[in-house]
Amino acid sequence: MKQLSELATPFASVAEALIAAEGTAPWLKKRRQDALTQFNMFSLPAKKEEDWKYTSLWDFSQQIFNHHTESVEIAADEVDSVALLHDAYRVVIVDGVFSEELSDIDALQSGLCITALSESVDQLEHSLGQQTELTKVGLNALNTMLMSEGVVISVDSAIEIEKTIEIIVINTGNTANLATHLRHKIELETGAKATVIEHYVGLTQDSYFTDVVTEVNLAERAELTHYKLQQESNNAFHIATLAAHLAQASHWLTNNISLGAKLARNDIHSQLLGEQSHVTMDGLYLVDGEQHVDNHTRIDHAVPNTTSDELYKGVLDGNSHAVFNGKVMVHKDAQKTDANQSNRNLLLSRGCEIDSKPEMEIYADDVKCGHGSAIGQLDEDQLFFLRARGLDEVSARSLLTYAFAVDVLTRIPNHTIREALAKVVEQRLPKTGEKE
Amino acid sequence: MAEQKQQIEEFVPQEYAAGFITDIEADSLPAGLSEDIVRQISQIKGEPEFLLEWRLQAYRHWLTLETPEWAHVHYPEINYQDISYYSAPKKKTDGPKSLDEVDPELLRTYEKLGVPLDERARLAGVAVDAVFDSVSVANTFQDKLAEQGILFMPFSKAVHEHPELIKQYLGSVVPYKDNYYAALNSAVFSDGSFVYIPKGVRCPMELSTYFRINAANTGQFERTLIIADDDSYVSYLEGCTAPMRDENQLHAAVVELVAMDRAQIKYSTVQNWYPGDENGKGGIYNFVTKRAACRGESSKVSWTQVETGSAITWKYPSVVLQGDNSVGEFYSVAVTNNMQQADTGTKMIHLGKNTSSTIISKGVSAGRSQNAYRGLVRVGPNADNARNYTECDSLLMGDKSAAHTFPYIEVKNPTAKVEHEASTSKISEDQLFYCKQRGLDLEDAVSMIVNGFCKQVIRELPMEFAVEAQNLLGLSLEGSVG
Numbered sequence: 001m002k003q004l005s006e007l008a009t010p011f012a013s014v015a016e017a018l019i020a021a022e023g024t025a026p027w028l029k030k031r032r033q034d035a036l037t038q039f040n041m042f043s044l045p046a047k048k049e050e051d052w053k054y055t056s057l058w059d060f061s062q063q064i065f066n067h068h069t070e071s072v073e074i075a076a077d078e079v080d081s082v083a084l085l086h087d088a089y090r091v092v093i094v095d096g097v098f099s100e101e102l103s104d105i106d107a108l109q110s111g112l113c114i115t116a117l118s119e120s121v122d123q124l125e126h127s128l129g130q131q132t133e134l135t136k137v138g139l140n141a142l143n144t145m146l147m148s149e150g151v152v153i154s155v156d157s158a159i160e161i162e163k164t165i166e167i168i169v170i171n172t173g174n175t176a177n178l179a180t181h182l183r184h185k186i187e188l189e190t191g192a193k194a195t196v197i198e199h200y201v202g203l204t205q206d207s208y209f210t211d212v213v214t215e216v217n218l219a220e221r222a223e224l225t226h227y228k229l230q231q232e233s234n235n236a237f238h239i240a241t242l243a244a245h246l247a248q249a250s251h252w253l254t255n256n257i258s259l260g261a262k263l264a265r266n267d268i269h270s271q272l273l274g275e276q277s278h279v280t281m282d283g284l285y286l287v288d289g290e291q292h293v294d295n296h297t298r299i300d301h302a303v304p305n306t307t308s309d310e311l312y313k314g315v316l317d318g319n320s321h322a323v324f325n326g327k328v329m330v331h332k333d334a335q336k337t338d339a340n341q342s343n344r345n346l347l348l349s350r351g352c353e354i355d356s357k358p359e360m361e362i363y364a365d366d367v368k369c370g371h372g373s374a375i376g377q378l379d380e381d382q383l384f385f386l387r388a389r390g391l392d393e394v395s396a397r398s399l400l401t402y403a404f405a406v407d408v409l410t411r412i413p414n415h416t417i418r419e420a421l422a423k424v425v426e427q428r429l430p431k432t433g434e435k436e
Numbered sequence: 437m438a439e440q441k442q443q444i445e446e447f448v449p450q451e452y453a454a455g456f457i458t459d460i461e462a463d464s465l466p467a468g469l470s471e472d473i474v475r476q477i478s479q480i481k482g483e484p485e486f487l488l489e490w491r492l493q494a495y496r497h498w499l500t501l502e503t504p505e506w507a508h509v510h511y512p513e514i515n516y517q518d519i520s521y522y523s524a525p526k527k528k529t530d531g532p533k534s535l536d537e538v539d540p541e542l543l544r545t546y547e548k549l550g551v552p553l554d555e556r557a558r559l560a561g562v563a564v565d566a567v568f569d570s571v572s573v574a575n576t577f578q579d580k581l582a583e584q585g586i587l588f589m590p591f592s593k594a595v596h597e598h599p600e601l602i603k604q605y606l607g608s609v610v611p612y613k614d615n616y617y618a619a620l621n622s623a624v625f626s627d628g629s630f631v632y633i634p635k636g637v638r639c640p641m642e643l644s645t646y647f648r649i650n651a652a653n654t655g656q657f658e659r660t661l662i663i664a665d666d667d668s669y670v671s672y673l674e675g676c677t678a679p680m681r682d683e684n685q686l687h688a689a690v691v692e693l694v695a696m697d698r699a700q701i702k703y704s705t706v707q708n709w710y711p712g713d714e715n716g717k718g719g720i721y722n723f724v725t726k727r728a729a730c731r732g733e734s735s736k737v738s739w740t741q742v743e744t745g746s747a748i749t750w751k752y753p754s755v756v757l758q759g760d761n762s763v764g765e766f767y768s769v770a771v772t773n774n775m776q777q778a779d780t781g782t783k784m785i786h787l788g789k790n791t792s793s794t795i796i797s798k799g800v801s802a803g804r805s806q807n808a809y810r811g812l813v814r815v816g817p818n819a820d821n822a823r824n825y826t827e828c829d830s831l832l833m834g835d836k837s838a839a840h841t842f843p844y845i846e847v848k849n850p851t852a853k854v855e856h857e858a859s860t861s862k863i864s865e866d867q868l869f870y871c872k873q874r875g876l877d878l879e880d881a882v883s884m885i886v887n888g889f890c891k892q893v894i895r896e897l898p899m900e901f902a903v904e905a906q907n908l909l910g911l912s913l914e915g916s917v918g
Contacts, residue, residue, distance in 0.1 A: 050506070054846075332835075332836075333835065335835070345847075347847065347849075347850035347852070348850060349850055350817075350849070350850055352848075352850060353846070353847065353848045354845070354846075354847045355844070355845065355846045355847075356845040356847075356856075357842070357843060357844050357845065358841075358843060358856065358858070359840075359841060359842050359843075360839075360840060360841040360858065360860060361838070361840045362830070362832065362838055362839045362840065362860050363838045364832075364835055365832035365833065365834055365835045365837060365862045366835070366862055367832070367860060367861075367862070368860070368861060369859065369860040369861075370857070370858060370859040370860070371841070371856075371857075371858050372855070372856060372857045372858070373843070373845055373854075373855075373856040374854065374855045374856070375845065375847045375852060375853065375854040375855075376852075376853045376854070376855075377850060377851065377853070
């Protein structure tokens with residue numbers, strides 16, 4: 001059997017209760033029911049599945065998660081202190097529940113619409129689930145059958161949203177072992193432009209589960225800049241899917257920064273469906289202790305004349321384990337594709353493990369595709385250079401590690417966001433030199 | 437299209453029947469696989485008890501396995517009960533009597549490849565004694581090798597003459613439990629080559645040369661075992677550049693190499709089996725397990741392969757770097773045309789300290805073929821200062837062909853340096869224009885560009901085969917551009 005079927009948490013019965021609940025639209029009931037059937041069939045993938053070769057969900061499957069939020073109390077200044085940006089449209093979800101008073105979406109620019117999923121789900125019959133068809137089946141079914149909150153963002157055509165939208169998802173630790181199932185939807189109409197940050201924060205070091213699926217749909221010439229900053233508790237489970245459809249001449253820049261969680265798994269999938277569309281897919285993971293981070297990315301070049309550029313970097317310390325799997329798929333007749341992919345890893349300590357698998361599948365001939373993967377250490381010559389100039393061992397190592405990591409942020413166009421993220425990264429870097 | 441068709445016709449002459457000559461006198465066994473068949477094979481070959489036991493263990497294990505499906509290849513299910521696991525060689529009288537009777541298209545191919553005249557007849561399946569007496573030639577070589585204590589003989593002979601070596605090394609690199617086809621091979625292998633190079637001996641000749649003259653084919657399930665003792669060196673070449681037709685659909689060979697302290701083994705393969713027709717009908721399934729163990733410190737194993745034939749190639753010559761300071765190398769050119777499928781690459785398993793490996797893989801896909809590189813670089817927790825460099829490039833010709841790259845990199849040691857680079861491109865119009873403008877015709881231009889693309893690998897081949905391999909590349913791709 002290629003699946004884990006003995007789950008400690010009764011996800012299926014929670015879903016049954018949701019389906020039975022009154023007031024749910026019939027189409028959503030059906031959607032959840034279908035997802036439940038699928039989940040019962042596929043359940044959680046076991047390590048025998050190629051996509052889960054290096055990541056075990058065994059520990060996760062043995063956790064008993066709670067689906068009932070007890071209290072959503074949190075001080076307003078605590079939200080301020082975790083927020084990445086201060087001048088932004090802020091959407092706050094606390095322990096799986098949208099908080100109107102903590103959010104700041106009252107005075108939106110015209111042409112922009114931001115709502116909580118719990119309030120607007122009835123209007124999403126035709127748009128929900130359009131982008132996720134090619135990603136992990138069982139886990140996406142889990143999200144569909146249980147999704148209870150999320151953020152729905154839409155931008156009208158030709159509107160450029162000046163302020164950044166920051167979605168802050170906080171786990172307060174008020175409810176032990178809480179499971180939250182979130183579904184975000186971002187729709188940009190023709191020529192629209194926006195910047196969105198998904199920000200996940202754990203306030204404690206408790207165990208909990210964040211399950212999130214984000215769907216992105218970009219119409220012609222739309223441009224979305226998207227960041228994901230994951231700072232979950234070091235005992236949390238974070239399983240996420242991010243899937244986008246790109247129409248003609250649309251641009252998607254996504255940067256995925258993974259710092260927290262005991263187990264973090266991201267499936268990021270971009271489908272270039274219109275000519276001249278482009279995706280920049282960057283990511284950074286800094287892991288330490290017993291952390292495990294797994295990034296699976298996939299870029300589908302489905303039509304001619306599309307481009308993609310991908311850079312993922314990782315710094316591994318302690319006994320951490322990182323997995324990178326990047327797939328570039330050039331479909332038949334997708335001529336003039338230009339795809340570039342790179343994965344670089346810095347290993348700082350004995351005990352860490354990296355499994356990197358950059359993949360290419362190419363079915364067209366007039367293409368320019370390349371990928372690279374490198375694994376190594378801090379360069380002794382560079383260290384010597386810095387030491388010769390008076391830096392002590394620890395500072396020299398920190399500086400070089402920072403330089404390695406921050407490279408991923410250089411492609412961020414917005415100065416404020418770049419600085420804010422650089423600061424977060426700097427704080428998270430290991431402070432000590434290598435212990436031989 | 438017409439051009440392509442013409443190429444197929446010259447490449448795969450239909451009238452040419454399998455013409456391998458071996459001296460084993462035996463009858464065919466009926467199709468099917470069972471314990472009885474395994475026992476009969478062992479009996480025909482008069483094997484000692486331990487080998488029969490081993491075959492049976494492998495067979496029993498094979499029964500518990502499922503066909504692997506992870507490779508990026510597609511083919512109809514193989515019915516293992518339809519295959520005859522031991523077939524008598526073709527009678528000498530079946531072949532053409534002289535070169536005059538051989539299909540002129542085939543002769544033209546040999547000419548293009550630059551195969552020596554004597555060998556052409558042999559390759560075309562002309563009865564041996566009608567051409568020249570290869571046995572005497574072989575014997576001269578045999579004497580020269582024996583002087584230095586080198587053992588080079590058919591596997592079945594080695595089983596009788598050196599059972600202690602067979603017992604010690606057989607299955608020590610590729611155990612019968614390794615994979616589906618290795619288990620199958622272990623149960624039913626017919627014959628193969630055995631090489632033992634004693635301590636401190638540098639094998640004075642390319643074993644390849646001899647191999648090609650004397651034993652062009654060792655059957656469907658061949659098994660090769662090469663042992664290089666301390667401080668020895670051997671270069672071995674299997675296969676042949678000339679197109680060989682073979683009725684056996686499935687080839688599941690196993691090759692085991694063992695390199696002791698400071699020993700070096702260079703293993704080169706040129707494979708050009710029948711690739712099937714332009715619609716993918718027929719052709720060989722080449723499912724091979726090749727693995728080398730660098731057991732001793734500072735040992736070195738180098739795999740070089742040029743793969744142009746077979747309908748499906750499924751092969752990953754690997755090196756297990758156990759000894760400290762050991763070195764593994766893999767140089768590969770895989771060319772696929774028409775409906776061919778190749779899923780090939782290597783595994784470099786770093787276990788010892790200061791081990792290093794290099795992987796250079798060049799894939800050329802034309803027609804409607806599928807060409808995949810699949811490689812694994814693994815650095816174990818104790819393999820301090822391991823170093824790997826991987827380069828895999830693909831060249832696409834024609835918009836129906838496909839090229840894939842599936843590299844696996846697993847590192848558990850922070851002192852490891854691993855680099856992987858891959859690129860995909862096509863022959864540009866500019867390059868072609870440049871060549872044509874200087875008076876080269878299209879075929880020659882393509883051949884020249886492809887050869888340039890593969891140069892890094894070709895130059896690793898022993899001299900005499902490098903020349904033939906270059907011609908072969910041009911020939912395999914004839915008619916695929918333009």
